[in-house]
Amino acid sequence: MINLRDISRVYELGSEPVHALRGVSLDITGGEYVAIMGTSGSGKSTLMNIIGCLDQPSAGVYSLDGQEVQDLDEDELAAVRNKKLGFVFQQFNLLPRMSAIENVMLPLVYAGIPEKERRARAERVLRLVGLGGRIDHKPTQLSGGQQQRVSIARALVNQPAILLADEPTGALDSATSSDIMTLFQELHNDGMTVVLVTHEPDIASYAKRLIKLKDGVIQSDQAQRGLRA
Numbered sequence: 001m002i003n004l005r006d007i008s009r010v011y012e013l014g015s016e017p018v019h020a021l022r023g024v025s026l027d028i029t030g031g032e033y034v035a036i037m038g039t040s041g042s043g044k045s046t047l048m049n050i051i052g053c054l055d056q057p058s059a060g061v062y063s064l065d066g067q068e069v070q071d072l073d074e075d076e077l078a079a080v081r082n083k084k085l086g087f088v089f090q091q092f093n094l095l096p097r098m099s100a101i102e103n104v105m106l107p108l109v110y111a112g113i114p115e116k117e118r119r120a121r122a123e124r125v126l127r128l129v130g131l132g133g134r135i136d137h138k139p140t141q142l143s144g145g146q147q148q149r150v151s152i153a154r155a156l157v158n159q160p161a162i163l164l165a166d167e168p169t170g171a172l173d174s175a176t177s178s179d180i181m182t183l184f185q186e187l188h189n190d191g192m193t194v195v196l197v198t199h200e201p202d203i204a205s206y207a208k209r210l211i212k213l214k215d216g217v218i219q220s221d222q223a224q225r226g227l228r229a
Contacts, residue, residue: 004029007060020046022216035207043216086155088171125153145176
């Protein structure tokens with residue numbers, strides 16, 4: 001589903017180029033649960049941004065579900081993101097004046113889904129993440145864990161093939177982090193492809209495959225049992 005060949009990413013910062021990725025090749029098949037780890041500056045967020053079509057490689061070939069995406073224009077990339085990818089970030093990125101269900105419906109607005117169907121689908125995914133009784137609450141009326149659940153519901157509402165999560169528990173306490181990771185595990189068990197970036201070994205331990213980056217290259221790539229069956 002995700003195929004990267006000799007991906008490099010160079011940023012021009014001042015007079016010295018910064019090589020964030022150096023010839024990374026990687027395959028992730030549908031239904032995998034993958035964690036990407038690395039220290040600050042290792043290239044893990046750059047790799048996630050390229051996988052998520054938020055950034056484009058300086059060199060190499062990236063194929064997502066059989067479609068080469070590195071040469072698509074911004075409108076085409078936005079269409080790929082909206083159709084195939086769901087994003088969860090460390091910061092919840094919810095609109096404060098909108099209710100939970102209104103935040104979740106936003107991707108469906110951009111996708112041109114009729115209003116009645118938008119609401120039905122948003123209610124369904126909010127129930128899925130355990131917030132069926134909070135759909136009309138605004139972000140300030142929700143705990144941090146609940147806000148992250150809203151952001152996960154928003155990521156799922158377009159029924160993406162792949163869930164991309166960049167430090168999704170970074171702003172949460174340990175108990176709430178465990179709840180969120182259990183939810184990710186349930187999504188994976190239902191067949192969703194999950195790719196997770198984290199610097200926390202306990203969070204990475206939930207995944208079934210662990211990729212470690214260092215200085216823009218893959219240092220190791222190995223299967224692991226996963227914290228939950």
